Amino acid sequence: MTHVSIIGTGTMGQAIADVVTSGGSTVETLGRADAGTTPSGDVVVLAVPYPALAQVLADHGDGLAGKVVVDITNPLDFETFDSLVVPADSSAAAALAAALPQSHVLKAFNTTFAATLAGRTIGSLPTTVLIAGDDADAKALLAGVVEAGGLKAVDAGALSRARELEALGFLQLTLAVGGKLPWTGGFGVVA
Amino acid sequence: MTHVSIIGTGTMGQAIADVVTSGGSTVETLGRADAGTTPSGDVVVLAVPYPALAQVLADHGDGLAGKVVVDITNPLDFETFDSLVVPADSSAAAALAAALPQSHVLKAFNTTFAATLAGRTIGSLPTTVLIAGDDADAKALLAGVVEAGGLKAVDAGALSRARELEALGFLQLTLAVGGKLPWTGGFGVVA
Numbered sequence: 001m002t003h004v005s006i007i008g009t010g011t012m013g014q015a016i017a018d019v020v021t022s023g024g025s026t027v028e029t030l031g032r033a034d035a036g037t038t039p040s041g042d043v044v045v046l047a048v049p050y051p052a053l054a055q056v057l058a059d060h061g062d063g064l065a066g067k068v069v070v071d072i073t074n075p076l077d078f079e080t081f082d083s084l085v086v087p088a089d090s091s092a093a094a095a096l097a098a099a100l101p102q103s104h105v106l107k108a109f110n111t112t113f114a115a116t117l118a119g120r121t122i123g124s125l126p127t128t129v130l131i132a133g134d135d136a137d138a139k140a141l142l143a144g145v146v147e148a149g150g151l152k153a154v155d156a157g158a159l160s161r162a163r164e165l166e167a168l169g170f171l172q173l174t175l176a177v178g179g180k181l182p183w184t185g186g187f188g189v190v191a
Numbered sequence: 192m193t194h195v196s197i198i199g200t201g202t203m204g205q206a207i208a209d210v211v212t213s214g215g216s217t218v219e220t221l222g223r224a225d226a227g228t229t230p231s232g233d234v235v236v237l238a239v240p241y242p243a244l245a246q247v248l249a250d251h252g253d254g255l256a257g258k259v260v261v262d263i264t265n266p267l268d269f270e271t272f273d274s275l276v277v278p279a280d281s282s283a284a285a286a287l288a289a290a291l292p293q294s295h296v297l298k299a300f301n302t303t304f305a306a307t308l309a310g311r312t313i314g315s316l317p318t319t320v321l322i323a324g325d326d327a328d329a330k331a332l333l334a335g336v337v338e339a340g341g342l343k344a345v346d347a348g349a350l351s352r353a354r355e356l357e358a359l360g361f362l363q364l365t366l367a368v369g370g371k372l373p374w375t376g377g378f379g380v381v382a
């Protein structure tokens with residue numbers, strides 16, 4: 001059993017909380033009113049849109065030392081939906097890891113729409129969470145929580161692969177916004 | 192009916208040729224011995240590994256003017272499988288388009304393993320070819336060939352989205368090489 005803090009009360013945060021609790025782990029949810037509160041979880045999911053990450057760091061950054069911190073963001077230019085706003089040779093997750101040198105930062109959940117987390121399936125496939133990170137124990141911890149909650153997990157490699165995960169999330173979002181894919185679908189993993 | 196030239200005789204070229212002909216279009220296949228031959232197809236698929244693209248351009252570049260040219264490559268560093276060898280803010284397809292200003296360059300087939308083209312399915316899903324390009328007519332022409340051959344096609348947007356398609360292809364290859372995904376699987380599109 002793992003204790004998980006989820007910062008963010010939107011649809012992604014709610015869907016991830018349901019996965020965590022249905023797998024027997026415990027959840028603490030923190031919203032904007034909880035600025036300054038030190039998250040109690042061993043795993044802290046930053047379930048906020050990319051533009052809110054800086055404020056989350058300001059509010060909670062000191063309390064993230066020693067924890068597994070999960071970045072779920074897709075750092076799109078939400079005005080144009082035509083580019084990412086992070087440097088082309090980096091990622092939101094890499095920037096977060098640089099800002100949190102005492103945390104184990106993972107990239108996960110950015111390629112799974114909320115509906116596919118809530119329903120545990122994408123079409124006829126089990127929903128698969130791709131997890132990138134540099135710490136094998138941290139990845140295994142999150143994978144265990146995810147799998148206990150009824151999803152599949154795949155180790156997507158080092159945190160440097162967050163760049164590709166963010167490209168995948170970007171592509172998937174542009175296709176959904178453009179009506180080419182439904183918000184209940186997207187890229188499923190066929191293992 | 193479309194006449195398609197396929198440059199390259201490997202598994203990807205063979206699988207694409209089968210898709211084309213089973214849909215009622217015609218195929219000419221060109222191998223290394225055909226250097227200097229002007230491709231006769233209205234659509235020319237460069238079904239070669241990324242490191243061979245430069246030689247293909249040297250051999251056939253002049254004959255590609257006015258044609259729809261399809262880049263299927265994944266420009267990986269095949270020694271490390273840890274990065275792409277094109278600039279982070281560009282793509283193999285963008286470089287190809289710059290080298291072929293009189294052609295309509297499309298990115299396609301780089302996210303579908305050969306087995307999923309040959310079998311028309313990825314797991315329980317129909318195999319979907321993601322097509323990026325700046326010319327709508329060119330994309331529609333290729334989509335028609337692909338769909339007649341028993342696959343699905345999705346318009347993935349402008350040629351600038353080739354960067355994300357190449358990231359997706361890269362990620363999928365690293366997962367397959369690492370044993371995390373089978374060569375008959377990968378990322379399926381759930382529409």
